Amino acid sequence: MDKFPTNPPIIEQFWQSPPEPINQILDAPLPPTILLSPNREWMVELEKPLLLPIALLAEVEVALAGLFINPKTNAPARHNPYGSMKIRAIGQSQGAIASPEISKTVALPDNAQIGFLRWSPDSQKLAFTLTQATGLELWVVDVADCTTRRLTEPVLNAAYGEPYCWLSDETLICKFIESDRPEPPSEPAVPPGPLIQENLHAKSPSRTYTNLLQNRHDEALLEYYLTSTLEKVTLDGHRTLLVSSSLIYQPIPSPDSKFILLATLQRPFSYQVPISYFPKKIQVIDDAGKLVYEVADVPLFVRRTTKFDEVRTGRRGVSWRCDVQATLCWIEALDEGDPTCDVAKRDALFELDAPFSDTPKQLWQSEYRFHSLAWGKEDVALVWERWYDTRKERIWRIYPKAPETPPQLLFDRSYEDKYTDPGSALMTVGPLRYRVLRFAPQGNVIYLTGRGASPKGVYPFLDSLDLETGQTHRLWQCQDPYLEEISYVLDDEAQTVITRRQSQTEPPNYFLFNLRDNQLPIALTHYQDPAPQLAGVESELVKYQRSDGVQLSAKLYLPAGYDPTRDGPLPMLFWVYPEEFKDKEFAGQITKPENTFSRPSRASVLFLLTQGYALLSGPTLPIIGEGDAEPNDTYVEQLIAGAQAAVDYVVGRGIADPNHIGIGGHSYGAFTTVNLLAHTDLFRIGIARSGAYNRTLTPFGFQGEQRNFWEAQQTYIHMSPFTHAAKVKAPLLLIHGEKDSNAGTYPLQTERLYEALKGLGATVRLVVLPLEDHGYRSREGVAHVLWEMVNWCDKYLK
Structure with missing residues (x-):
C-alpha cells in the first residue's frame, strides 16, 4: 500500500546567518x-x-x-x-x-x-x-x-x-x-454595509x-x-x-x-x-x-487603455518656469491624452506670467509625447519628446520669448541606441533659486554629460554643445583603467570639476581637479574597500553571439585565486534580467562598464564568490520585436537562445561544467529564471526572488508589455511559467517578501507557484520573509536570504 508523503507544509525556523566572510561583510559601513x-x-x-x-x-x-x-x-x-x-x-x-x-x-x-x-x-x-x-x-x-x-x-x-x-x-x-487633532478614527466593529463598485460600459x-x-x-x-x-x-x-x-x-x-x-x-x-x-x-x-x-x-x-503614452486631459505637469520671476508653465494633451488617436501633434507647452490674468501663451507643440524640459534663458529652453511604440526620441531647442521662431531640432534618435546618447544637459542653480541650464561664457553653448557607451566599452564624457550650430565638442572623457564620472561642474567654463572615480582595484571616491592644467586631482574622500576579502576576485566583460547573430555580453566574475588550468570548471550561477527592444541592432550594444569596483551589498549574488562559485552577472537576454511584431510574442524562444549562447560560452572557455550551472534572478529576473527551468534543461538549480509567475494575474500589462490579456492571450499564457510548472525538474528556491508592495509581484504569485510545484512533486523550497518589501532591507532578512542561497547552491549545485 502506497504511503502518503510526510512533507510538512511549514518548517519552523529562526533567522540564520550566512557563512563567513559574508556575515562580516554585511556589517561593513556604507x-x-x-x-x-x-x-x-x-x-x-x-x-x-x-x-x-x-x-x-x-x-x-x-x-x-x-x-x-x-x-x-x-x-x-x-x-x-x-x-x-x-x-x-x-x-x-x-x-x-x-x-x-x-x-x-x-x-x-x-x-x-x-x-x-x-x-x-x-x-x-x-x-x-x-x-x-x-x-x-x-x-x-x-x-x-x-x-x-x-x-x-x-x-x-x-x-x-x-x-x-x-x-x-x-x-x-x-x-x-x-x-487640536484628535485620535485617529477607529474602525467600526460592525461594517456599515457592503462594499460596492460598478463600471457602466466605459473602459478603465x-x-x-x-x-x-x-x-x-x-x-x-x-x-x-x-x-x-x-x-x-x-x-x-x-x-x-x-x-x-x-x-x-x-x-x-x-x-x-x-x-x-x-x-x-x-x-x-x-x-x-x-x-x-x-x-x-x-x-x-x-x-x-x-x-x-x-x-x-x-x-x-481614469485610464482608457494600457498604452504607456496615455496621459491626463487638461493641464498637467504644472510648475514654475525656472529662469524668470513668476511664470507658470504646463503641458496639455492635443489628442485627449489617447495615444491610439491618429493626430499630427500630441502635446502643447504653455506659459502664463504673473499676475496670471492674460491668455496663456503656447510655446511649443510635440509630435511625440512630451517627456521633459530644461529651462535656460529667454531664448533657450530644451524639450524632450518620446514615443514608446517606436522608442523614438527628439530633443529640441525652443525660443520662449519668441515662440513663433521655428524650434531647432538638436537630436533625433532611438533612445534604445546607447551609442548615440548625447547625454544629459548640465544644470546649475540660477539667480532665481531653481536649476537652469549651465551656459558657457561664450554664446549659446551648454554642456552635456553622459555614460559614453560604445563598442569599446563605457567611458563617461563631458561635451560642449553649440546651440547655434548643433555641433558638439568633447572636453573630457575618462580613460582606462578607471570608470570616472562627472558628479559636479563648479564653474561656467567647465574647468573645475568633481568626479567619482573607481577601478577594478580602487573603491569609488570623489576627486576635485581642473581639466585644463596638470595639477594632480585632490581626493575629497578616502573610502576604503568594504570587503577586502574579495580583493582578488577577477571580473571581466565578456562578449559572445546568439544563434541569430545578435551580439550579447555579460560580466563574468571568478573567485580570488582561481586558475582554470589548475582548478578546472567551477560551479557557476547566472543572475539574469531580460530587456525588450524594438531594434536588433541596439539589442547587442555594450552598456556595462568594465572598470567597476565590484563589491557585494545587501542580498547581492556576488557574495557567492566567497564560497567558491563563479558568476555570470547580467547576461544580456534581449527580447526583440521589430516593426509590427511585439517583443513578447517570441519571448520564450529568444530567452532560450540567449541562455544557450551564454552556457555555450562559459562551457567553451572551460570555466564551467554544463552539469553545474544554475540560474537565478530577482523580480522580472525571477520570472525569467522559472521560465528557463521550465523550457530548458540548461540549469541544475534555480533561485527565484520576489517574482510574478502567472500573467493572468497581471491582465492589464506588465514590464514592457502594453497589451492586455485579452488582446494577447496566447502570449500571456505561453510566457507564464506557472502554465508550464509540470516541466520544472530542477530544484527551485523561492523567496518573497511578505509585504511586497511592487505592482504585480504579490506574494500570492510565489505561494501559488510553490503549491503547484509541490503538488506536481518538484523539489522546491518556499521562504517568506516577514516584514520585507520587494527589496530586502533588514539585517536579519538579508542575512537569511544569503544563507538560503548558499545552502541551496551547496546542496544542489556544487
Missing part, C-alpha cells in the same frame, strides 16, 4: 552620501547604515492608496534616515584649487534620525528634519560654523509630499499637523497596484493623516498661518518668492488606483496666503 550646496562651496557627508534591524521594519505602519505612513510620526514608514552629518568647505578661489578644509561634525542629539535635507537659496544654511518618537522636528544648520537650531516641535506633516521648503533665505513654509483598465484604499475607514484615515495647515516659519521660530486645514501635497514657491503653487488632494478617492491618480486642485496663492489664481481642477485619472 560610504557616506555626498551633498553639495547650490553654490558648490560646501560639501556635506551623510552617513547611515545599509541594513536596518528587523525591529524597525516591525514598527506599525498604515498603508493607504499606495502610501506607507508611520502613524506615530506622521511621516513615511519604511524610511532609512541618516545618522550623522559632516560639513566642509570646498577649496577653490578664482579658478585655482586649494585643499579643502577638514570636515566638521555637526553636533546633533544622540541617535539622530536625519531626513528631508534642503539648502537655503543662498547656500549658507541647510534645513533638515529630525525624527522623534512622536513626529518630525525642523532644524537648521549654519554651514559656516556648524551651529544648529531647532525651529519647530515634532509637528511637521510628511505623510504626503515634502513637509517643508524654503521661501527665502530667512523663511520656510511648512506643513503642520493640526494642533488598471495595472495590479497594491495597498489601495479598501473601505470608508481607509478614506477617513487618509484624510486624517494627510490633513495639514500651511504656515510660514522664520529662523527665529515665528509662525504665520497661510492655509487652513487641507489635504496639502506640495507647496512650491515661485522663483521670486512672491507666490506659492499649491496642490491639494480632492475627493472622490478611488479604490482602484494609487493616490497619484486622485483628483487635485492646483492654485496660486501669494506669500500671505491669499488666493491669486485657480490653475486647474484635476479630475480622477
Whole structure:
C-alpha cells in the first residue's frame, strides 16, 4: 500500500546567518552620501547604515492608496534616515584649487534620525528634519560654523509630499499637523454595509497596484493623516498661518518668492488606483496666503487603455518656469491624452506670467509625447519628446520669448541606441533659486554629460554643445583603467570639476581637479574597500553571439585565486534580467562598464564568490520585436537562445561544467529564471526572488508589455511559467517578501507557484520573509536570504 508523503507544509525556523566572510561583510559601513550646496562651496557627508534591524521594519505602519505612513510620526514608514552629518568647505578661489578644509561634525542629539535635507537659496544654511518618537522636528544648520537650531516641535506633516521648503533665505513654509487633532478614527466593529463598485460600459483598465484604499475607514484615515495647515516659519521660530486645514501635497514657491503653487488632494478617492491618480486642485496663492489664481481642477485619472503614452486631459505637469520671476508653465494633451488617436501633434507647452490674468501663451507643440524640459534663458529652453511604440526620441531647442521662431531640432534618435546618447544637459542653480541650464561664457553653448557607451566599452564624457550650430565638442572623457564620472561642474567654463572615480582595484571616491592644467586631482574622500576579502576576485566583460547573430555580453566574475588550468570548471550561477527592444541592432550594444569596483551589498549574488562559485552577472537576454511584431510574442524562444549562447560560452572557455550551472534572478529576473527551468534543461538549480509567475494575474500589462490579456492571450499564457510548472525538474528556491508592495509581484504569485510545484512533486523550497518589501532591507532578512542561497547552491549545485 502506497504511503502518503510526510512533507510538512511549514518548517519552523529562526533567522540564520550566512557563512563567513559574508556575515562580516554585511556589517561593513556604507560610504557616506555626498551633498553639495547650490553654490558648490560646501560639501556635506551623510552617513547611515545599509541594513536596518528587523525591529524597525516591525514598527506599525498604515498603508493607504499606495502610501506607507508611520502613524506615530506622521511621516513615511519604511524610511532609512541618516545618522550623522559632516560639513566642509570646498577649496577653490578664482579658478585655482586649494585643499579643502577638514570636515566638521555637526553636533546633533544622540541617535539622530536625519531626513528631508534642503539648502537655503543662498547656500549658507541647510534645513533638515529630525525624527522623534512622536513626529518630525525642523532644524537648521549654519554651514559656516556648524551651529544648529531647532525651529519647530515634532509637528511637521510628511505623510504626503515634502513637509517643508524654503521661501527665502530667512523663511520656510511648512506643513503642520493640526494642533487640536484628535485620535485617529477607529474602525467600526460592525461594517456599515457592503462594499460596492460598478463600471457602466466605459473602459478603465488598471495595472495590479497594491495597498489601495479598501473601505470608508481607509478614506477617513487618509484624510486624517494627510490633513495639514500651511504656515510660514522664520529662523527665529515665528509662525504665520497661510492655509487652513487641507489635504496639502506640495507647496512650491515661485522663483521670486512672491507666490506659492499649491496642490491639494480632492475627493472622490478611488479604490482602484494609487493616490497619484486622485483628483487635485492646483492654485496660486501669494506669500500671505491669499488666493491669486485657480490653475486647474484635476479630475480622477481614469485610464482608457494600457498604452504607456496615455496621459491626463487638461493641464498637467504644472510648475514654475525656472529662469524668470513668476511664470507658470504646463503641458496639455492635443489628442485627449489617447495615444491610439491618429493626430499630427500630441502635446502643447504653455506659459502664463504673473499676475496670471492674460491668455496663456503656447510655446511649443510635440509630435511625440512630451517627456521633459530644461529651462535656460529667454531664448533657450530644451524639450524632450518620446514615443514608446517606436522608442523614438527628439530633443529640441525652443525660443520662449519668441515662440513663433521655428524650434531647432538638436537630436533625433532611438533612445534604445546607447551609442548615440548625447547625454544629459548640465544644470546649475540660477539667480532665481531653481536649476537652469549651465551656459558657457561664450554664446549659446551648454554642456552635456553622459555614460559614453560604445563598442569599446563605457567611458563617461563631458561635451560642449553649440546651440547655434548643433555641433558638439568633447572636453573630457575618462580613460582606462578607471570608470570616472562627472558628479559636479563648479564653474561656467567647465574647468573645475568633481568626479567619482573607481577601478577594478580602487573603491569609488570623489576627486576635485581642473581639466585644463596638470595639477594632480585632490581626493575629497578616502573610502576604503568594504570587503577586502574579495580583493582578488577577477571580473571581466565578456562578449559572445546568439544563434541569430545578435551580439550579447555579460560580466563574468571568478573567485580570488582561481586558475582554470589548475582548478578546472567551477560551479557557476547566472543572475539574469531580460530587456525588450524594438531594434536588433541596439539589442547587442555594450552598456556595462568594465572598470567597476565590484563589491557585494545587501542580498547581492556576488557574495557567492566567497564560497567558491563563479558568476555570470547580467547576461544580456534581449527580447526583440521589430516593426509590427511585439517583443513578447517570441519571448520564450529568444530567452532560450540567449541562455544557450551564454552556457555555450562559459562551457567553451572551460570555466564551467554544463552539469553545474544554475540560474537565478530577482523580480522580472525571477520570472525569467522559472521560465528557463521550465523550457530548458540548461540549469541544475534555480533561485527565484520576489517574482510574478502567472500573467493572468497581471491582465492589464506588465514590464514592457502594453497589451492586455485579452488582446494577447496566447502570449500571456505561453510566457507564464506557472502554465508550464509540470516541466520544472530542477530544484527551485523561492523567496518573497511578505509585504511586497511592487505592482504585480504579490506574494500570492510565489505561494501559488510553490503549491503547484509541490503538488506536481518538484523539489522546491518556499521562504517568506516577514516584514520585507520587494527589496530586502533588514539585517536579519538579508542575512537569511544569503544563507538560503548558499545552502541551496551547496546542496544542489556544487
